[in-house]
Amino acid sequence: MERVKVSEQDIINALCLYIADKKGLPPQEVEIELMYDDKYGFSAEAYAGGRKQILITANMIEALRFWLDTQMDIDPVAPGIELVLDDEEGIIALVK
Numbered sequence: 001m002e003r004v005k006v007s008e009q010d011i012i013n014a015l016c017l018y019i020a021d022k023k024g025l026p027p028q029e030v031e032i033e034l035m036y037d038d039k040y041g042f043s044a045e046a047y048a049g050g051r052k053q054i055l056i057t058a059n060m061i062e063a064l065r066f067w068l069d070t071q072m073d074i075d076p077v078a079p080g081i082e083l084v085l086d087d088e089e090g091i092i093a094l095v096k
């Protein structure tokens with residue numbers, strides 16, 4: 001499999017689908033804010049059902065694997081996923 005770049009918007013979409021699936025909500029009711037901190041790395045805030053949840057890097061990778069499986073029809077176990085902070089594109093993921 002060649003290397004696939006996942007855009008910041010697709011990461012947000014993946015997180016929305018993941019949280020919606022976990023909480024039994026429509027994806028439209030989930031809001032996501034991606035974050036990066038030099039000390040803590042990648043994270044995201046999810047707002048769903050009137051509650052805020054902090055997602056760490058491992059949760060984000062799990063959400064991307066869910067998205068690869070359900071939306072992209074790619075085996076979610078095989079690829080390695082790396083989150084990257086790009087100066088021009090924001091937070092992206094590289095799927096190997």
